Amino acid sequence: MQSLAPIAKAKRSDALAIWHRVTLETVLSNGPDLSSRQLSVLMTIYLDNSNQTVKSLSEKLNVTKAVISRALDTLTKYGFVKRAPDPKDRRSIIVMRTSGGILYLQHFADIIQSEIKSNNFSSAAA
Numbered sequence: 001m002q003s004l005a006p007i008a009k010a011k012r013s014d015a016l017a018i019w020h021r022v023t024l025e026t027v028l029s030n031g032p033d034l035s036s037r038q039l040s041v042l043m044t045i046y047l048d049n050s051n052q053t054v055k056s057l058s059e060k061l062n063v064t065k066a067v068i069s070r071a072l073d074t075l076t077k078y079g080f081v082k083r084a085p086d087p088k089d090r091r092s093i094i095v096m097r098t099s100g101g102i103l104y105l106q107h108f109a110d111i112i113q114s115e116i117k118s119n120n121f122s123s124a125a126a
Helices: 012-028 036-047 054-061 065-077 099-118
Strands: 081-086 089-097
Touching: 012 099, 036 054, 036 065, 036 089, 036 099, 054 065, 054 089, 065 081
Parallel strands: none
Antiparallel strands: 081 089
């Protein structure tokens, strides 16, 4: 795993500039333009290796199940996640990863890594 030392040295303006360039690149690419909420849901699903349900996502992100369902509708439309009934509880829906979601987040992570490597952070924090 790479050191996070360059990030620790970044000023707030550096951090915001990186975030701006990363989000701008994703918007300018011909891929989906996810909202912050949709991206948060997607990252939560992919970074937590346990099975996710609509209920568990709503609790983790402190939003209603309806909010999660709307985000999942979009993520499903783009092929980033799949939903299936929970065999242990028919009232519950399990949210599963897809290769499309993995590729999207790998590309997103690659852009972030590239931006971090290409910046010379000042040592003073803002």
